[in-house]
Amino acid sequence: MRLFFVLFWESIRIALAELRQNKLRSFLSLLGVTIGIFCIISVLSAVSSMKMHLNDSLSKLGNDFVMVEKWPWAFDDPNYAWWKYVNRPVPDREELSRIQAGVPGCANANLEINDNKEIHLKFGNNQIDNAQIMAVTKEYALMNDLKIGIGRFLSANEMDNGAPLIVLGYSIAKELGNGQASMVLGQWISILGRKMRVVGVFEEQGNSMFATDYNKVSLISYDYYKTVRDIHDKNLDAKIKVDAKLGVGVETLKAQVTRVLRAKRQLRPTQEDNFALNQMSVLKQGFDGIFAALNVGGFLIGFLSLLVGTFGIANILFVSVRERTPQIGIKKAIGAQPFFILLEFLTESVVLCLMGGAIGIGLVYGLMKIAERALDMTLYLTLGNIGFGLGISVIIGLLAGIIPAWRAAKMDPVMAIRFR
DSSP: OHHHHHHHHHHHHHHHHHHHHTHHHHHHHHHHHHHHHHHHHHHHHHHHHHHHHHHHHHHHHOSSEEEEESSOOOSSOTTOOHHHHTTSOOOOHHHHHHHHHHOTTEEEEEEEEEEOSSOOEEETTEEESSOEEEEEOTTHHHHSOOOEEEEOOOOHHHHHTTOSEEEEOHHHHHHHTTTOGGGGTTOEEEETTEEEEEEEEEOOOOOOSSSOOTTTEEEEEHHHHTTTSOTTOTTSEEEEEEEEOTTOOHHHHHHHHHHHHHHHTTOOTTSOOSSEEEOHHHHHHHHHHHHHHHHHHHHHHHHHHHHHHHHHHHHHHHHHHHHTHHHHHHHHHTTOOHHHHHHHHHHHHHHHHHHHHHHHHHHHHHHHHHHHHHHTOOOOOOHHHHHHHHHHHHHHHHHHHHHHHHHHHTOOHHHHHHOO
């Protein structure tokens, strides 16, 4: 065993010496492995980062809920029948009440409308065009983790009475207040052609892929909103979110909501549903497919580079075997077994590939740090991806070095010593 480790260390030393003596040749040989590992690990890291941010965003939405909407969620469905969905009625307050009263598995439900159609917010000389507001019912505060940075949220009575009050998104308040969000607290701003008083400002939050961005979204009560907008407009993005009680499965909840809505909309048994019940698993499945496609693309690009790198490493090993043929003959003449000659060159090949892989991973890390600053988003280079990249490097090293090493191990010592 001691002899094995001595030989292993000697092989590493020889590999490093070969790198120093033949810098250009070694660099060109390592380039293919470096590019290949860079392509694969950069894609894997990007996908891993997106998955982590996605899961974080989805966890904020929760898992045990059903979303009642006009439009079913779908990803790249060529048969998506939008013409059937466009004329569907939008969920309304009466349907919310029916669900709250008639769905046994419902823990809570709220109605929300997203609106960003030509909405202008004005305070003093400052104006924000195409602002986004959400009109919500009083249950919204109970079903969401709302973090108010300044002031307060609307009370249940204010919601029910349609009070002209608004909670501004942090970025919105900061822009209207000339860089100070607190300046607009308690002030009257112009929105939807009316005056509304600011009672609160959301706490500043980080980026989120799917959770509501409370930096840019402002909330008002549904009962106030219906006095200034047509809540039955088919172009509205209205939805009812229904949370399941503890122990009630999503499929059970969907069946109960379906029964109530079909009765409310007076659909005959032969008629299909004119509403969509969306759930979190649809999003997860859709994004799993996208992430899988991205991974495959990264592997294909990386595979081509690794293929070039494999031939490059094999070439440098063939040249190394040729240059060191007399040394191989002497080693075998004094008793070196073929296994140790084989191990020597395989170790050299693996060390070269590991160096190329390490450089590729280092480039990924550097690029990710630059991208983090540019995108203001945390990216992750996981230990699993690092280990995967180094593992591929070892495999490439073994594949590239096996034939040259085998030839060296099978050399006749007398012929090798005479080789010139």
